[in-house]
Amino acid sequence: MGFKAEARGICRVQDGVKKDCTLAQSRELLGTLYPKNEGQIQRLVQLALKHKEKLYPFSTGKNWGYGSGLPVLPASWVVDLSGMQKIKVDAATGLATLEPGVTQRMLHQFLHKQDLPYLCPTTGGGPHVSILGNALERGFGLTPYTDHFYALSNLRAVLANGELYTSALSRRGFECIAKSHKWGIGPYMEGAFAQGNLGIVTRACVRLRKRSVERGAFVLKVSPQRMEQALQFSQHCLHDLEGVVTGINLMNPARTQGMSRAQAKKQQWTLLGRYAGVSGTRCLLRRYFKSCRLTPYVIPYSWTQCVEKYRPWLEKMPWGKEMAMLLKGFAILEGVPNDVAAPLVYQYQQYNPKLPMDVERDQLGLMWCAPLMPWDAKLILKLTHKVETILMRYRFSPMITLTALQPTEVCATIPIVFDKRTHAETAAACYEDILNVLMQHKCFPYRMPISQMSLLQDAGTRHCPLYHPLKQAIDPEDLLAGGRYE
Numbered sequence: 001m002g003f004k005a006e007a008r009g010i011c012r013v014q015d016g017v018k019k020d021c022t023l024a025q026s027r028e029l030l031g032t033l034y035p036k037n038e039g040q041i042q043r044l045v046q047l048a049l050k051h052k053e054k055l056y057p058f059s060t061g062k063n064w065g066y067g068s069g070l071p072v073l074p075a076s077w078v079v080d081l082s083g084m085q086k087i088k089v090d091a092a093t094g095l096a097t098l099e100p101g102v103t104q105r106m107l108h109q110f111l112h113k114q115d116l117p118y119l120c121p122t123t124g125g126g127p128h129v130s131i132l133g134n135a136l137e138r139g140f141g142l143t144p145y146t147d148h149f150y151a152l153s154n155l156r157a158v159l160a161n162g163e164l165y166t167s168a169l170s171r172r173g174f175e176c177i178a179k180s181h182k183w184g185i186g187p188y189m190e191g192a193f194a195q196g197n198l199g200i201v202t203r204a205c206v207r208l209r210k211r212s213v214e215r216g217a218f219v220l221k222v223s224p225q226r227m228e229q230a231l232q233f234s235q236h237c238l239h240d241l242e243g244v245v246t247g248i249n250l251m252n253p254a255r256t257q258g259m260s261r262a263q264a265k266k267q268q269w270t271l272l273g274r275y276a277g278v279s280g281t282r283c284l285l286r287r288y289f290k291s292c293r294l295t296p297y298v299i300p301y302s303w304t305q306c307v308e309k310y311r312p313w314l315e316k317m318p319w320g321k322e323m324a325m326l327l328k329g330f331a332i333l334e335g336v337p338n339d340v341a342a343p344l345v346y347q348y349q350q351y352n353p354k355l356p357m358d359v360e361r362d363q364l365g366l367m368w369c370a371p372l373m374p375w376d377a378k379l380i381l382k383l384t385h386k387v388e389t390i391l392m393r394y395r396f397s398p399m400i401t402l403t404a405l406q407p408t409e410v411c412a413t414i415p416i417v418f419d420k421r422t423h424a425e426t427a428a429a430c431y432e433d434i435l436n437v438l439m440q441h442k443c444f445p446y447r448m449p450i451s452q453m454s455l456l457q458d459a460g461t462r463h464c465p466l467y468h469p470l471k472q473a474i475d476p477e478d479l480l481a482g483g484r485y486e
């Protein structure tokens with residue numbers, strides 16, 4: 001019996017198809033496997049080993065702008081884990097045990113229904129993306145805990161050799177501390193599952209942040225001339241108010257306009273930060289801002305809830321569209337997932353807000369370039385200007401957000417939005433030009449699209465002296481997620 005026939009005895013199997021993604025890359029998939037539990041995954045991996053078939057797992061496959069649910073290498077079977085949706089949350093600690101198919105919306109609704117005071121870690125990817133899938137790609141968002149892989153502990157995985165991985169503490173029955181103590185005991189190995197290809201993660205624990213008594217956002221419009229000050233201000237905030245200010249986004253005018261669809265009169269950047277803390281935090285923040293050269297408006301979350309009622313009326317005002325977009329953005333900061341970022345990728349197709357964002361269904365062209373930059377305000381602004389110039393030279397909208405989650409580095413997120421029918425090659429050339437400029441200044445993305453993984457080899461990271469012997473030992477024939485970050 002062949003692989004497909006045997007796999008049919010384990011779980012639902014869909015025949016092979018040719019699929020493409022927002023990168024305008026396509027793959028001839030051998031088929032899609034839909035396991036429902038860890039036992040089925042283990043049997044599928046053992047079967048793949050027997051038949052020497054390649055597997056590529058994903059959680060919900062909405063890795064939009066980086067390859068969606070497509071494998072890096074051709075001739076693979078895709079393992080779709082979206083049917084695994086178990087959620088368990090410990091009410092006292094906020095430690096949530098999740099399966100890969102749990103989306104932002106599912107977790108948010110679960111917390112809401114159980115009346116648990118914890119925040120769902122949201123991103124701009126929208127309500128239907130996986131919490132674990134995003135974390136395993138080392139995604140981030142402004143809702144704490146902002147670094148999503150950092151919030152994971154006690155992972156369970158089916159390794160590429162068919163064995164089950166569980167943490168050392170968990171194996172000895174110390175499940176409780178295995179969840180709370182990320183590092184476990186002995187060498188920390190679970191990092192190899194993030195942007196790695198050693199196993200299929202079947203479950204993990206996610207640390208959720210408790211909703212604070214006082215919480216909200218602060219906003220300021222910044223002219224391009226004051227951006228250096230705005231960057232310095234953001235760094236000081238993150239240093240001085242660690243734990244209170246959990247992250248700051250600086251969006252350039254094209255990015256704000258792309259998201260709000262509003263035509264701004266003044267070409268200003270938007271600074272948007274999130275704060276949370278005990279009673280009195282708002283006053284403390286206002287006092288702190290008064291002592292700074294920039295003074296953002298502090299907007300408690302409760303106010304945004306009141307204003308929400310007037311949204312239809314607001315949207316008719318000249319500045320209303322941008323305000324409505326910011327209100328939706330505030331909801332995300334509060335752990336309420338929504339599609340606020342969707343309009344920025346619908347530049348060539350009509351966006352229908354009544355339908356959930358689905359960049360595959362709508363055949364959008366999108367590539368994310370997300371470089372990390374050291375915190376040097378002059379360098380960040382110089383690079384931002386260079387990237388804007390490249391995007392405009394290729395006639396793409398020059399949208400950039402600078403996200404500051406720590407006072408040590410800034411991550412820029414640059415969406416290259418293009419018409420897939422006509423501009424796929426131009427978009428790829430634009431990405432490479434941007435990357436070359438970044439690399440000249442010693443900056444590099446924290447995450448790569450599947451079409452650009454080969455650049456990692458040029459960057460000299462292929463022969464990682466620790467990881468590759470491990471991969472060789474566990475998966476000598478590179479059957480699991482081959483090419484992923486190799």
Ligand SMILES: Cc1cc2nc3c(=O)[nH]c(=O)nc-3n(C[C@H](O)[C@H](O)[C@H](O)COP(=O)(O)OP(=O)(O)OC[C@H]3O[C@@H](n4cnc5c(N)ncnc54)[C@H](O)[C@@H]3O)c2cc1C
Pocket residue numbers: 057058059060061062063064065068069081100123124125126129130131132133134136137138139140141199200201202341342344345359481484
């Ligand atoms: C408008 C817009 C805004 C966005 N904003 C953000 C943002 O704010 N922050 C952000 O981080 N991203 C953002 N994204 C990018 C992306 O959509 C999200 O990161 C999304 O969460 C990734 O898709 P997913 O959750 O379905 O992960 P998946 O596609 O399921 O997983 C991603 C990859 O991780 C690996 N993987 C996943 N699950 C497993 C598993 N169980 N075992 C082994 N390997 C696995 C696979 O290699 C897979 O390809 C945005 C995208 C768009 C279009």
